[in-house]
Amino acid sequence: MATSYLPHSASNRGRQQADDARRPIASALPLGEAHVERIDESHERCQAFGLSRIERPDFSPMGRSDLGVVRDRNQRLYVHAAPVMEMLYEQIVNSQNMVVLTDATGTIIHSIGDDDFLSRASKVALQPGANWSESSKGTNGIGTALIEETPTLVHADEHFLHANHFLTCSAAPILDPRGNILGVLDVSGDQRSYHQHTMGLVKMSARMIENHWLSDDYRNVMRLHFHSRVEFIGTLMEGILAVSQDGKLVGANRGALEQLGLSGAALRMHTLTSLFGTTVPALVDRFRSPLAAPLSVEAGSGRQFHVYARFSWPVWHNADPSVRDEPVQPAVERSTDRVSERAGERPAAPAPSASAAEPRQAAGQGSREGLASLTTGDAAVGTLVDKIRRVLNRDIPILILGETGTGKELLARAIHQDSERAKQPFVAVNCASIPDTLIEAELFGYEEGAFTGARRKGAVGRIVQANGGTLFLDEIGDMPLALQAHLLRVLQERQVTPLGSGKAVAVDVTLVCATHRNLREMIEQKTFREDLYYRLNGLAVRLPALRERSDLMALVDRILERECPRRRLQLSAEVVKLFQGYHWPGNVRQLFNVLRTACVMAAGDSQVTRDHLSDDFIEDAGRALDSRAAAAAAVAAEPAAALPSAYVAPQPAAAVPAERSPQTGAGAATGRADPAASRQAEPIAGAPDWLVPRPVAAAPAAADEPSRSLEDIELQSIRLAVEAAGGNISVAAKRLGISRNTIYRKLRWNTPR
Numbered sequence: 001m002a003t004s005y006l007p008h009s010a011s012n013r014g015r016q017q018a019d020d021a022r023r024p025i026a027s028a029l030p031l032g033e034a035h036v037e038r039i040d041e042s043h044e045r046c047q048a049f050g051l052s053r054i055e056r057p058d059f060s061p062m063g064r065s066d067l068g069v070v071r072d073r074n075q076r077l078y079v080h081a082a083p084v085m086e087m088l089y090e091q092i093v094n095s096q097n098m099v100v101l102t103d104a105t106g107t108i109i110h111s112i113g114d115d116d117f118l119s120r121a122s123k124v125a126l127q128p129g130a131n132w133s134e135s136s137k138g139t140n141g142i143g144t145a146l147i148e149e150t151p152t153l154v155h156a157d158e159h160f161l162h163a164n165h166f167l168t169c170s171a172a173p174i175l176d177p178r179g180n181i182l183g184v185l186d187v188s189g190d191q192r193s194y195h196q197h198t199m200g201l202v203k204m205s206a207r208m209i210e211n212h213w214l215s216d217d218y219r220n221v222m223r224l225h226f227h228s229r230v231e232f233i234g235t236l237m238e239g240i241l242a243v244s245q246d247g248k249l250v251g252a253n254r255g256a257l258e259q260l261g262l263s264g265a266a267l268r269m270h271t272l273t274s275l276f277g278t279t280v281p282a283l284v285d286r287f288r289s290p291l292a293a294p295l296s297v298e299a300g301s302g303r304q305f306h307v308y309a310r311f312s313w314p315v316w317h318n319a320d321p322s323v324r325d326e327p328v329q330p331a332v333e334r335s336t337d338r339v340s341e342r343a344g345e346r347p348a349a350p351a352p353s354a355s356a357a358e359p360r361q362a363a364g365q366g367s368r369e370g371l372a373s374l375t376t377g378d379a380a381v382g383t384l385v386d387k388i389r390r391v392l393n394r395d396i397p398i399l400i401l402g403e404t405g406t407g408k409e410l411l412a413r414a415i416h417q418d419s420e421r422a423k424q425p426f427v428a429v430n431c432a433s434i435p436d437t438l439i440e441a442e443l444f445g446y447e448e449g450a451f452t453g454a455r456r457k458g459a460v461g462r463i464v465q466a467n468g469g470t471l472f473l474d475e476i477g478d479m480p481l482a483l484q485a486h487l488l489r490v491l492q493e494r495q496v497t498p499l500g501s502g503k504a505v506a507v508d509v510t511l512v513c514a515t516h517r518n519l520r521e522m523i524e525q526k527t528f529r530e531d532l533y534y535r536l537n538g539l540a541v542r543l544p545a546l547r548e549r550s551d552l553m554a555l556v557d558r559i560l561e562r563e564c565p566r567r568r569l570q571l572s573a574e575v576v577k578l579f580q581g582y583h584w585p586g587n588v589r590q591l592f593n594v595l596r597t598a599c600v601m602a603a604g605d606s607q608v609t610r611d612h613l614s615d616d617f618i619e620d621a622g623r624a625l626d627s628r629a630a631a632a633a634a635v636a637a638e639p640a641a642a643l644p645s646a647y648v649a650p651q652p653a654a655a656v657p658a659e660r661s662p663q664t665g666a667g668a669a670t671g672r673a674d675p676a677a678s679r680q681a682e683p684i685a686g687a688p689d690w691l692v693p694r695p696v697a698a699a700p701a702a703a704d705e706p707s708r709s710l711e712d713i714e715l716q717s718i719r720l721a722v723e724a725a726g727g728n729i730s731v732a733a734k735r736l737g738i739s740r741n742t743i744y745r746k747l748r749w750n751t752p753r
């Protein structure tokens, strides 16, 4: 481990040396050998990455829109982590520190800190949008914790880059109940402010986030809260296990693994009976009573534990027929209160968001219901759902296409929910959010000692985790080319060989993939394998963008019902107008976020008004309305000849000269008027003034525009109408009296690529 500091230039050398003299270097701290070894290994990796200690790497964070996409993807993590971060920050306020949350790739998605430290931190890009993976910023708390998958302190000159020597970073990875990394929680500060308690706070906070995530993930299955000391149930020290109705152990928190002394993979080999010698019906029976005392059990290891079970209605309902007709009262709510009271503690993790007062779905998850819940009146979505229903349980892989935020993952979950595999695992892998170097291990798993730099014990891959259930490969277009062949082989042979192992494991998974990319184009560009494309694409469906959907208001109602189930919240007329004129670039996710905020802001009101919307949304939506008005004005000012036949005043069909038949030219051949032409020439019912057909006689400019073909004119009018509808194709189609498909076809064929 090198500890020297090489200043960037001679001019600041003197100042730097004076600073250095005041600085304790890492070796002055009482850090164990394992720590030193970990830092040494990290420095070796940095050298292998080709990083230079003294060169300032590219510190520029990603742009706002890219950051928006990353934040959207990690919205659920943010919702769980934000209140914990606030609480953590309260503990370290005014200490020249900041609290940082990153995603699984090390990209910062949120930070809170002391203003004066934030400005110093931003100079080394310790700010949202910057990536702190080891390969980008060298040894550092975040990047090294991600690789080591364990809480990691990187202090002062332990940072590989000299530019980061002023920092001390205490970082802990945040894991989901299946042991996958969701992100990193980190406290970074001036190294002179180092305090050994910081790491303890960070670890506890990461655990809070994990416990809350687990409770949220498994709200519909039984959860066992246990500890060897009864007073620790309901505290951060408790173990939590998620148990499916048939007694399988489907999830665990860190506390559970630590207390049981098992790895995640070893735990999955157990059942409730083999671990604690009891069954789901026995626990349901005991913990139906809100006054039930914790149960004493003996684990296989001989250790005694006290167990308290929490479960929600469906488990109770199915496991105990005697309560079938009792009113639904989620046991989870009652038992949470009770355990907290008994342990004299508040529930382990704070409420996830400001709207926590309202019971609701997991943030960012939407409905956990089946396909029926997705049909809210849009014809394209209805057709897509019908198609999917026909191939359900037929071992046909489904490829979901669609822009980001259109609900691809929600659809994949609904497919699983409605399939015969609903009680088996649904495993989602986002190929875009896992670093290329880790994706192979993540998917296929690896044996102990397969390679350095990752979890040393070995891990079961996601494909094996999905065995018996559904594997959802999100952003499949982002899968590195080299791995595509490996995936194809696994899918064809239906067996996986973990890295570093000679033993193949048979797998049976239903495959659902999704991407916002154009895979056909990628095939042409040779960035996506054609054979894999056909293997994944048993049935391809495209989720329409929100601006193309005709059920915006039905979706609004549905989301409001879910987000504010205790009150009937409606949109004011002004907000309806803003929503309808907006082009929703972030699709349903954006709508969901806008409404969720509105729901909280409108507490106590029965209407969502513009006061309940965020300023940037009002600005964007207002701008869209303005441009729509401008487009309307432009169309109104446009000479009539520039309008397509659809807006030309209706004329008797026979009066339309055959050679001017606006559509197919069929009239020219037969001498009869084209019926489609005469239909289109009718006024559009309910059309606003600017679209009311005007007489062709008012078209003096027609003869002056010899260069414009009818097709050009038609196209321009379609574009104007789409613009005027704020990008909403359905609305434009309705106004034009043509189908949405016609608009797509014409715009697609005429849009330069």
Ligand SMILES: Nc1ncnc2c1ncn2[C@@H]1O[C@H](COP(=O)(O)OP(=O)(O)OP(=O)(O)O)[C@@H](O)[C@H]1O
Binding pocket: 072, 073, 363, 364, 365, 366, 367, 373, 374, 402, 403, 404, 405, 406, 407, 408, 409, 410, 411, 474, 516, 555, 558, 559, 588, 589, 590, 592
């Ligand atoms: N039909 C719907 N009803 C209610 N909420 C929905 C619907 N469709 C999507 N959402 C919500 O929108 C958000 C985004 O959905 P989802 O993650 O499924 O989109 P996605 O297309 O997979 O996004 P990405 O491409 O970024 O992965 C989620 O919060 C989800 O609950």
